[in-house]
Amino acid sequence: xxxxxxxxxxxxxxxxxxxxxxxxxxxxxxxxxxxxxxxxxxxxxxxxxxxxxxxxxxxxxxxxxxxxxxxxxxxxxxxxxxxxxxxxxxxxxxxxxxxxxxxxxxxxxxxxxxxxxxxxxxxxxxxxxxxxxxxxxxxxxxxxxxxxxxxxxxxxxxxxxxxx
Amino acid sequence: xxxxxxxxxxxxxxxxxxxxxxxxxxxxxxxxxxxxxxxxxxxxxxxxxxxxxxxxxxxxxxxxxxxxxxxxxxxxxxxxxxxxxxxxxxxxxxxxxxxxxxxxxxxxxx
Amino acid sequence: xxxxxxxxxxxxxxxxxxxxxxxxxxxxxxxxxxxxxxxxxxxxxxxxxxxxxxxxxxxxxxxxxxxxxxxxxxxxxxxxxxxxxxxxxxxxxxxxxxxxx
Amino acid sequence: xxxxxxxxxxxxxxxxxxxxxxxxxxxxxxxxxxxxxxxxxxxxxxxxxxxxxxxxxxxxxxxxxxxxxxxxxxxxxxxxxxxxxxxxxxxxxxxxxxxxxxxxxxxxxxxxxxxxxxxxxxxxxxxxxxxxxxxxxxxxxxxxxxxxxxx
Numbered sequence: 001x002x003x004x005x006x007x008x009x010x011x012x013x014x015x016x017x018x019x020x021x022x023x024x025x026x027x028x029x030x031x032x033x034x035x036x037x038x039x040x041x042x043x044x045x046x047x048x049x050x051x052x053x054x055x056x057x058x059x060x061x062x063x064x065x066x067x068x069x070x071x072x073x074x075x076x077x078x079x080x081x082x083x084x085x086x087x088x089x090x091x092x093x094x095x096x097x098x099x100x101x102x103x104x105x106x107x108x109x110x111x112x113x114x115x116x117x118x119x120x121x122x123x124x125x126x127x128x129x130x131x132x133x134x135x136x137x138x139x140x141x142x143x144x145x146x147x148x149x150x151x152x153x154x155x156x157x158x159x160x161x162x163x164x
Numbered sequence: 165x166x167x168x169x170x171x172x173x174x175x176x177x178x179x180x181x182x183x184x185x186x187x188x189x190x191x192x193x194x195x196x197x198x199x200x201x202x203x204x205x206x207x208x209x210x211x212x213x214x215x216x217x218x219x220x221x222x223x224x225x226x227x228x229x230x231x232x233x234x235x236x237x238x239x240x241x242x243x244x245x246x247x248x249x250x251x252x253x254x255x256x257x258x259x260x261x262x263x264x265x266x267x268x269x270x271x272x273x274x
Numbered sequence: 275x276x277x278x279x280x281x282x283x284x285x286x287x288x289x290x291x292x293x294x295x296x297x298x299x300x301x302x303x304x305x306x307x308x309x310x311x312x313x314x315x316x317x318x319x320x321x322x323x324x325x326x327x328x329x330x331x332x333x334x335x336x337x338x339x340x341x342x343x344x345x346x347x348x349x350x351x352x353x354x355x356x357x358x359x360x361x362x363x364x365x366x367x368x369x370x371x372x373x374x375x
Numbered sequence: 376x377x378x379x380x381x382x383x384x385x386x387x388x389x390x391x392x393x394x395x396x397x398x399x400x401x402x403x404x405x406x407x408x409x410x411x412x413x414x415x416x417x418x419x420x421x422x423x424x425x426x427x428x429x430x431x432x433x434x435x436x437x438x439x440x441x442x443x444x445x446x447x448x449x450x451x452x453x454x455x456x457x458x459x460x461x462x463x464x465x466x467x468x469x470x471x472x473x474x475x476x477x478x479x480x481x482x483x484x485x486x487x488x489x490x491x492x493x494x495x496x497x498x499x500x501x502x503x504x505x506x507x508x509x510x511x512x513x514x515x516x517x518x519x520x521x522x523x524x525x526x
Contacts, residue, residue: 006394010394010395010398013395013398014398014402016232016235016236016239017236017398017399017402018402018406019228019229019232019332020409025405025406028405029405032398032401032402032405033398035401036394036397036398036401039397039440039441040393040394040397040440043390043391043393043394044390044391044394046390071204071207071208072208074204075181075184075204075205075208078184078188078200078201078204078205079180079181079184079205081188082184082187082188082191082192082201083184083187087191087192089192089197091194091196091197091266091267091268092268093266093268103383103387104387106383106384107383107384107387107388110253110384111246111249111250111253111384111388114203114249114252114253115203115204115207115249118200120196120199120200120203120252120253120256121253121256121384122196122253122256122257122260123257123260123261124382124383124384127383131260133196133199133200133256133266135197135200168275172278175282178319179282179285179286182286182289182316183289185312186289186292186293186312187292189292189293189296189308189309189312190292190295190296195302195304195305198296198305198308199308202308202311202312206311206312206315206316209315209319210315210318210319213319214319214322217319217322217323217326220275220326221326221331229332233331233332233335236335236339237322237335239339240318240322240335240338240339240342243339243342243343243392244315244318244342246388246391246392247342247346247388247392248315250346250350250384250385250388251311251346251349251350251353253384253385254349254350254353254354254382254385255304255307255308255311255349255353257353257382258304258353258354258356259302259304262304262356332410333410333411336403336410336411336412337411339399340399340403340412340416340420343396343399343420343423344420344423346392347423347426347427347430350385350389350427350430350431351426351430354430
């Protein structure tokens with residue numbers, strides 16, 4: 001099952017990249033995709049597939065517009081800080097606890113933190129604490145409120161966030 | 165015509181964010197703050213510029229080859245969207261473990 | 275429209291020159307790595323703009339993808355190298371000493 | 376020593392990005408005559424994907440994908456493909472690497488045979504470049520002792 005799904009995703013990629021639909025190139029694509037699938041079938045999907053993956057994908061796509069909005073806000077904030085003649089920054093290091101468990105949700109949360117207002121994930125300790133560098137006080141308070149963590153937990157259906 | 169105007173707007177805003185990222189890289193006093201400027205500004209600048217180019221590429225007409233090229237450009241944008249925060253995180257973590265001290269609020273007020 | 279793309283490319287080249295300042299002067303090695311990564315992202319956009327100017331976008335897109343991928347791998351490799359070589363104070367212990375918040 | 380870089384973010388993102396990079400490398404090899412690229416460039420990108428694997432995980436994990444023995448076989452195999460195609464041309468009565476003569480075997484027009492021959496040579500070059508790059512990198516990283524290195 002993992003083989004088939006990986007193969008289909010890779011073959012879609014091949015069709016987009018190649019742009020030639022004659023028999024010779026299609027067969028080359030099939031051979032290449034089979035080779036890559038054989039090499040790295042356990043890289044794409046680490047766990048067993050289930051119908052959950054489709055739900056997660058759909059929810060993740062719904063999450064992206066909100067994330068883009070946040071990124072634009074964060075860039076305007078950073079641009080204000082940069083272009084202000086006095087540079088009113090108050091950098092600090094914050095330790096942030098999290099209750100997420102799965103690999104993908106941890107990674108999605110960390111990258112969302114890096115992309116959104118004035119914060120950068122500097123390290124993960126024991127999959128439990130993030131060490132975050134914040135550029136100003138207001139941003140740190142926003143982060144500790146934990147709105148984003150709830151959204152991520154809703155996407156990947158973490159334990160404790162089963163409602164809805 | 166509408167597509168051309170849209171693409172020009174997107175590209176110009178992308179250039180603006182590139183500009184702020186570069187100025188931040190030059191002005192900020194500390195390694196971690198420089199990462200703040202580049203990690204965000206570059207990602208959003210590249211996203212906006214690439215989507216602007218993809219929109220302009222469609223303005224000649226929706227043929228198969230032009231649509232495919234636009235999808236390829238959006239794939240590059242998606243790749244940058246995933247890869248850039250990871251690279252930022254890797255460099256920040258290397259700095260933290262190499263012992264580069266972050267400037268704190270108290271240090272700045274002296 | 276070609277003139278517009280040419281102007282944008284020149285502006286990007288100017289920004290690359292500005293970032294190069296941090297690459298030459300930068301106090302630590304990590305600043306130089308950051309500068310290289312930033313220049314790589316700008317070059318990815320510049321290559322596609324060049325393709326629009328020469329009217330061969332389909333060709334330049336392929337070069338651009340390869341450039342983005344190799345830029346990512348190069349940044350990770352450089353970060354890993356200096357992570358191993360220069361680790362004096364591990365991050366966790368350093369953090370616990372300051373105990374901020 | 377290498378394991379100290381282990382980090383869940385870098386590992387997961389590399390896991391997701393390695394298969395597209397490999398597929399793209401094969402695409403560059405296969406479309407060498409329509410778009411920029413060819414055997415050497417594709418081989419370099421394919422080798423770089425294995426290098427990313429070593430960076431994110433470790434040597435042991437990488438050798439599960441491509442072991443030392445298979446790697447050495449690949450180095451030889453690429454050269455054999457390259458010189459074998461040339462030798463076939465020589466046997467059929469043309470110059471060395473003169474692919475036009477291959478239409479006696481494949482029963483296609485000489486121009487098509489020339490394209491096929493170029494494609495075969497590019498596959499050979501790509502395989503050799505990939506294997507040599509991986510081999511050089513592993514030797515540099517582990518001081519030439521990766522046959523015994525467990526970490």
